[in-house]
Amino acid sequence: xxxxxxxxxxxxxxxxxxxxxxxxxxxxxxxxxxxxxxxxxxxxxxxxxxxxxxxxxxxxxxxxxxxxxxxxxxxxxxxxxxxxxxxxxxxxxxxxxxxxxxxxxxxxxxxxxxxxxxxxxxxxxxxxxxxxxxxxxxxxxxxxxxxxxxxxxxxxxxxxxxxxxxxxxxxxxxxxxxxxxxxxxxxxxxxxxxxxxxxxxxxxxxxxxxxxxxxxxxxxxxxxxxxxxxxxxxxxxxxxxxxxxxxxxxxxx
Amino acid sequence: xxxxxxxxxxxxxxxxxxxxxxxxxxxxxxxxxxxxxxxxxxxxxxxxxxxxxxxxxxxxxxxxxxxxxxxxxxxxxxxxxxxxxxxxxxxxxxxxxxxxxxxxxxxxxxxxxxxxxxxxxxxxxxxxxxxxxxxxxxxxxxxxxxxxxxxxxxxxxxxxxxxxxxxxxxxxxxxxxxxxxxxxxxxxxxxxxxxxxxxxxxxxxxxxxxxxxxxxxxxxxxxxxxxxxxxxxxxxxxxxxxxxxxxxxxxxxxxxxxxxxxxxxxxxxxxxx
Amino acid sequence: xxxxxxxxxxxxxxxxxxxxxxxxxxxxxxxxxxxxxxxxxxxxxxxxxxxxxxxxxxxxxxxxxxxxxxxxxxxxxxxxxxxxxxxxxxxxxxxxxxxxxxxxxxxxxxxxxxxxxxxxxxxxxxxxxxxxxxxxxxxxxxxxxxxxxxxxxxxxxxxxxxxxxxxxxxxxxxxxxxxxxxxxxxxxxxxxxxxxxxxxxxxxxxxxxxxxxxxxxxxxxxxxxxxxxxxxxxxxxxxxxxxxxxxxxxxxxxxxxxxxxxxxxxxxxxxxxxxxxxxxxxxxxxxxxxxxxxxxxxxxxxxxxxxxxxxxxxxxxxxxxxxxxxxxxxxxxxxxxxxxxxxxxxxxxxxxxxxxxxxxxxxxxxxxxxxxxxxxxxxxxxxxxxxxxxxxxxxxxxxxxxxxxxxxxxxxxxxxxxxxxxxx
Numbered sequence: 044x045x046x047x048x049x050x051x052x053x054x055x056x057x058x059x060x061x062x063x064x065x066x067x068x069x070x071x072x073x074x075x076x077x078x079x080x081x082x083x084x085x086x087x088x089x090x091x092x093x094x095x096x097x098x099x100x101x102x103x104x105x106x107x108x109x110x111x112x113x114x115x116x117x118x119x120x121x122x123x124x125x126x127x128x129x130x131x132x133x134x135x136x137x138x139x140x141x142x143x144x145x146x147x148x149x150x151x152x153x154x155x156x157x158x159x160x161x162x163x164x165x166x167x168x169x170x171x172x173x174x175x176x177x178x179x180x181x182x183x184x185x186x187x188x189x190x191x192x193x194x195x196x197x198x199x200x201x202x203x204x205x206x207x208x209x210x211x212x213x214x215x216x217x218x219x220x221x222x223x224x225x226x227x228x229x230x231x232x233x234x235x236x237x238x239x240x241x242x243x244x245x246x247x248x249x250x251x252x253x254x255x256x257x258x259x260x261x262x263x264x265x266x267x268x269x270x271x272x273x274x275x276x277x278x279x280x281x282x283x284x285x286x287x288x289x290x291x292x293x294x295x296x
Numbered sequence: 297x298x299x300x301x302x303x304x305x306x307x308x309x310x311x312x313x314x315x316x317x318x319x320x321x322x323x324x325x326x327x328x329x330x331x332x333x334x335x336x337x338x339x340x341x342x343x344x345x346x347x348x349x350x351x352x353x354x355x356x357x358x359x360x361x362x363x364x365x366x367x368x369x370x371x372x373x374x375x376x377x378x379x380x381x382x383x384x385x386x387x388x389x390x391x392x393x394x395x396x397x398x399x400x401x402x403x404x405x406x407x408x409x410x411x412x413x414x415x416x417x418x419x420x421x422x423x424x425x426x427x428x429x430x431x432x433x434x435x436x437x438x439x440x441x442x443x444x445x446x447x448x449x450x451x452x453x454x455x456x457x458x459x460x461x462x463x464x465x466x467x468x469x470x471x472x473x474x475x476x477x478x479x480x481x482x483x484x485x486x487x488x489x490x491x492x493x494x495x496x497x498x499x500x501x502x503x504x505x506x507x508x509x510x511x512x513x514x515x516x517x518x519x520x521x522x523x524x525x526x527x528x529x530x531x532x533x534x535x536x537x538x539x540x541x542x543x544x545x546x547x548x549x550x551x552x553x554x555x556x557x558x559x560x561x562x563x564x565x566x567x568x569x
Numbered sequence: 570x571x572x573x574x575x576x577x578x579x580x581x582x583x584x585x586x587x588x589x590x591x592x593x594x595x596x597x598x599x600x601x602x603x604x605x606x607x608x609x610x611x612x613x614x615x616x617x618x619x620x621x622x623x624x625x626x627x628x629x630x631x632x633x634x635x636x637x638x639x640x641x642x643x644x645x646x647x648x649x650x651x652x653x654x655x656x657x658x659x660x661x662x663x664x665x666x667x668x669x670x671x672x673x674x675x676x677x678x679x680x681x682x683x684x685x686x687x688x689x690x691x692x693x694x695x696x697x698x699x700x701x702x703x704x705x706x707x708x709x710x711x712x713x714x715x716x717x718x719x720x721x722x723x724x725x726x727x728x729x730x731x732x733x734x735x736x737x738x739x740x741x742x743x744x745x746x747x748x749x750x751x752x753x754x755x756x757x758x759x760x761x762x763x764x765x766x767x768x769x770x771x772x773x774x775x776x777x778x779x780x781x782x783x784x785x786x787x788x789x790x791x792x793x794x795x796x797x798x799x800x801x802x803x804x805x806x807x808x809x810x811x812x813x814x815x816x817x818x819x820x821x822x823x824x825x826x827x828x829x830x831x832x833x834x835x836x837x838x839x840x841x842x843x844x845x846x847x848x849x850x851x852x853x854x855x856x857x858x859x860x861x862x863x864x865x866x867x868x869x870x871x872x873x874x875x876x877x878x879x880x881x882x883x884x885x886x887x888x889x890x891x892x893x894x895x896x897x898x899x900x901x902x903x904x905x906x907x908x909x910x911x912x913x914x915x916x917x918x919x920x921x922x923x924x925x926x927x928x929x930x931x932x933x934x935x936x937x938x939x940x941x942x943x944x945x946x947x948x949x950x951x952x953x954x955x956x957x958x959x960x961x962x963x964x965x966x967x968x969x970x971x972x973x974x975x976x977x978x979x980x981x982x983x984x985x986x987x988x989x990x991x992x993x
Contacts, residue, residue: 084619084937095933109933121773127701128690148690149613149683152701154623158773158930164623164683166614188612189683258931261859262772281932297693313697313706320710320752327748328717331741335734338741344733347740351730357975475573560578569577 048117048138049196050239050267051226052249053110055277057233060108064090067228070178071197073185075169087163089113089194090225097276107277110234112225113161113194114258114266115140121264122153122162130191138239138267139196147190154191158259159266162193196236197223218244239267256281345464349479353379355569360526364420364511365391367518380420381462382509397514407520410439417510418519421479421567423466423497425510433482433505435466436496440523441478444565445471445492446548453489453497460484460500462509467497472550474562481510523565530564531556574728574966578974580817581965591961594954601951604944605680613683617942622926626941627681630949631674632764632918635708636792637911638674640800641667641715642750642757647831649750655827658820661722662811662969663804668715669959673952675712680948698784700766707760714753718746722967758793765792768921775858776865777925779850787846788921794842798835799914801828802887802907809904811964818977819970826897829907833891836910840884847880868936871924879920883913 068074068090077086090112097105116122120140123131130146131153133139142162154162168188171179179185182199186192204221208214218237226236237244246269249255255271258281272278297314298304338347353361353376363374364382370391382388404413412418416426422441426434437445452468460466466480484502491497511519531553550558563569575581582590608615618625644663648656679685691705724730724739762785768777769786779786805828812819851862866873890896890906897903929936941949963969 078614081614082619084621085614086620093933111931119772121771124696125699125701125770127696127699127705128687128694129696146687146690146694147684148687150681150701151623151683152699152767154620155926156771156773160621160931160934163620164613166619167612187684191683259773259859261857262775263858264772297695301694307697309697313695313703317706317710320756323748323752324710324714324717327745327752328742331738331745334741335738338737339733344737347737348730348733351736351740355971557578557580563577 045240046136046138047241048239048267049201049236050115050138050246050250050269051112052235052246052255052269052271054233054235054249055107055109055270055272056274057231058092058108058110059231060092060094061230062092063228063230064110064225064234065092067224068194071180071183071200071224073179073183075167075171075185076175078167078170081167085166087165087192089161089163089192095277095280097280105274105276107272107274109270110225111159111161112268113140114159114264114268115196116264116266118265119263121156121158125152125156127152134198137196137198137201139198139201141195141198142191142193144184144186144190144192149189149191151191158262158264162191164191165189200224254278342459345461348465349463350379352567352569356567360564360567362522364388364515364519367511367522368395368397368515369518370395379463380509383462383506388508397512400513405517405520407517408524410443412439412516412520414513414516417481417507417512418516419479419481419510420519421463421481422523422565423478423481425481425507427505427507428499431501431505432487433484433500433502434496435481435498435500436490437478437492440520440527440565442492443547443549444562445469446550447471448492451491453491454486456486456488458486460486460498462506471562472558474559476559476562476566476568478566482507527561527565530561574726576727576966576968578977579968580977587961587965591958594957594961598951598954598958601947601949601954604947605676605951607944608680608948609685613681615942615944617940617945619939621937622923622939624922624926625939626945626949627677629919629922630952631677631681632922633915634670634674634952635764636761636796636799636914636918637803638667638670638800639757639761639796640804641670641718642711642753643797643800644804645718645750646754649747650754653827655821655824658824658970658972659804659808659828661967661971662808663800664715664718664722665960665963665969666804666807666956668712668719669956671708671712671715673955675708676955677948677952700763700770703763704760704767707756707763711753711756711760714749714756717742718749718753721746722963722969725968726966757796761793761796762789765789765921768925771925772858773930774925774928775855775860775930776928777921778854778858779846780854787842787849791839791843791846794835794839795914795917798832798839798888799911801832801835802891802910804828805832805907806904806911807960808970809900809907811960815964817973819973821972821976822900824972825903829891829897829903832907832910833888833897836884836888837892840880840888843880843884847876865924865928868928871927875916875920875924879913879916883909883916887913 065088069088072089074087074089090110093109093111095107095109097103099105115138117138120131120133123133123140127150128146128148130143130148132141132143134141149164151164154164165186165188169185180199182203200223201216201221204216207220208216218241222236226234235245235249237246239247239250241247249271250269252271254273255269256278257266257269259266270281299306304310338344358375361375363371363376364380365371365388366374378384400414402414404411406412416424418424418438422438422444424436424438426436428434448469448471450470454460454465454467460480460483462480462483464480465477468475468477470476482500482502483504483506484500486498487501488499489497490499546552550556550561553561581587616625640663644656644660647653648660679688682688691702692709695702695706721739721743724735730736730739765788766786768774769779769781769788771777777788779788781787781789805825808820808825855862855865865871866876887906887909890902891910896906923939927937927939
C-alpha cells in the first residue's frame, strides 16, 4: 500500500460561514458542551470558521469565511517536535498528525508552538447533561480535563474505512469511503478531502490551481490544507505580513 | 527511558541524551553513596571525635589556626595543616631540630596574675596534662580556662572507662548561656574523674603516651600573650572595657561582663566554632 | 534554650519576634496554597490562560525564578572549580536561594500542567528532540543536587551536629562538594540553555524563532549568559536585603563588589551577544519567515520601547555601572545596578513568554491581552511566601553567612594591646 498524504482543499469563495462543519465536528468527536461562563477563547473548536473582510466601509465592504483547522504539517511539524512525551503521533501511512490524549501531560507547549492556533486545551472537566450521553459517538474516545486535543481528520473514520475494505477483501480504501465529518457536512462543497499523493484526486488537482495558497508558507511547515479564492483581497489578507492590519479586523464565528 | 518502552528510537540523539542523563544519575548517586559508606566506616572506626574536631578546626577563623611555630617566631604566618595534631606533622620535628626550645629557669609563668606551672604540658584549648609517677596523666583546666569557667552551672564529665582522643571531647560545661566542650589533650582511657573543686578533671591511662602536640616550656608565654589578645578581642565585642589597663582577671571573669555573649567568648577561647 | 539551635557567635531575635515575622508570610502561603488547590481540584479554568495564551504568569515566573536562582550553580562553579575563595561568604545563602527558586518553580509547574500525575510520562517516554524534555530532566536532576547541597547546611546546625552520624556524614559529603558543583554546573548550563531553546525553536512563532548552532538556537546561549549574569546580581540583592532586614553586617563589602563585577562582566558579554542576535533576527531570520520585524512592535503596548528597555536601559546601563569600580564602591549604585540587571532578565523572560504568545501569527488573527486571575497570582505569591519562610528559617538556624561572626563590629577597639603584641 502506498503511503498516502491526506489533505484538504478549501474554497473560500464557497464558504458561507454556516458553521455546519463546526457542528458536525463537535458531534463526531464527542466535544463536551461548554461550561457556563466560558468565553470563546477557552472553547474546543477543532475546526473554526473565521470571518475576514476587506476593511472597506459600505458599500465597498466585502467579507469572506475561512475555516481553520489543524493543517497537518508535513515538514518540521511544530507540535510533534516539541511534545516532551511524544504524545503527537504522525502516521506515516496517512500523513495525519494524531494526538494521544492519554499520553498528554497538559503542558501546552504544542499550543505555543502551533502558529495556526489549531490546538485546544480542556480547561474544564467534560460533562454531558443527563440524556445527552445518547448523542455520543461510540467510536471516538472523549478526552479528560487537562489535555490537549485537535483535529485528526476523523482518524476513527479512517480505521472504519480500512475495516470495511478489509472485509471486502482489499487493502485500499476507496476514495469516497473515508471522509471527515466536516467535509461530509459542508452544504456548499467548499471543503474537499483526499489524498494529495494521488494525482487524480480532487484535492491534489485543487492544490495545483494558480489561485490556491497555503497559510504561512514561508515558515516552512508544509501544511496539507490548500485554500483558494479568486478574490485578490483575500489573497492580500492571507499573505499580509502584518497580521490583522489596522483596517482589516478579524472576527471569529 | 528504556529501550523496551513504546516509542523508543535508537538514534544519536537518544544515545547522547539518555547517556548524559544516566551518567549524571550515576555520578550523583555514587557521590551520596560514597559519602554514606565513608561515614559508616568512620563511625565504626570511632573516628567521629576526630572528624568533629577537624570540622570544627575548619570553621575557625584563619588567625586562630596559626601553627605553634608562629608563636615562637619561626614563621611570620602559617596555618596549621594538621588541625593542631603535631604528631602527624613532618615540619614540626624538622623545626625542633633546627630551633630547639631554650630552657626556662622559672617553675611557672606568671601572666596578669594568672599562674601557669611549667611542670606540665599545655593544650591550645586551655587544658593541661601532667604525667604522674604511676604512668597515668592528669588533665585539668589551666588558670585562664578556670577563670572563664568560674563557677560552672553544670559540668558533664565522661564515665570512667570512656575512651578519649587527642582533640576529641574531654568534657562539657555550661555557664550562663555558654554550652562548650573542652578539648582533650591526651589519648587514652579515663580512670578517674575529678571536677572543678578538685583542681583537676580527669585521670587518664594514656594509650599511647605521646605529647608531641602539646605546648611546653618556652612556648607557653608567647602562646598566652596571644591568648590574652584573643580574649580581649572577644570581650571587646561586648562593649566592655579591655583588660589592657593593667587589671587582674578575676576568679570568675564572666561576673565582670554580665552583658557579654559568654557562649561566644568561651567558644572562641576553647576553640569551638 | 533557643541558644542550643542557633549558631554560636551570632545574634538572632527572640522566638516571639521571629514568629511575628513568620506569621504574615505563613498566612500568605496558606492563601496561595488555597489558590493552587483550587486550580488542582477545579481545573485550569480557574486561571485566565486560554487557547491563545497557553502560557501565562506561571511560566513567566518559572523562567524568571530559575534565571535568578542561577546564582547557586554559578557561585558553586566559581568557588569550587575556579577557586575564587571570597565567594565562600555567600555560597550557603546562594544554595538556599537556588533551592527555594527551583523547588518553587517545580511546584508551580505541577499546578500549571493539566495532568500533574502524568509528570513521569516525560521520563518514561522522553522525546529527546524536545527542549522541554531536556528542561524537565535537567531541572529534576538539578533540584536533587541542590537538595543534597542543602543537606550539609542543615546538618551543621548546632544541635544537629551533636549527632555523630550527621556530623560525619556532613563532613564526608563536604569533601565531595566539588563533584556536586561540577554536576550542578553541567546541568544548569543545559537547562538554562534549554529554557531559552524552548522559544528559539518555535518555527511557528517568528517573533521568538532564532537561528543557531546545530540544534541549539541562539536563545539557548543567550539564556545561559543572562542567567549567569543575573545570578550573582540576585545574590547581591538578597544579601543586601537580608542585611537591611536583620540589621547586621553579613559579608565584607569586597564580596558584594566582587559579585557585582562578575555580574557586570557577564552582563556586558550578554548585551553584546543579544545585540548581535537581535540584528540578525531583524534583518534575516524574521523576514525569512515572512514577518518583517517592525510589525511586531506596531502592536500596543509592545512598542520598540520594550526592546530598548530590555537591552539598553536594563542591560547595557547596569552592565556599565557594575563594571565601573568607582560606582561599584558606592552601595547605592551597586544595589541599583544589581536590581536593574535582575529586572532586565525578568523583562527578557516576559518578552519571550508573554509577548510571543500575544502577537498574532495568522494573517487574520487579533492581538489579545491577558491578565492573570487571582488564583494565578495567589499561587505565585505562595512561592514567594514559601521562599521567604525557608530562607528565614535557614538564616535563623543555619550558618548562611560564615563571615557574619567576624563582622560583628567591636564596640571598643583594643588599642593598647599593640604593645603586648611584640612581634606578632
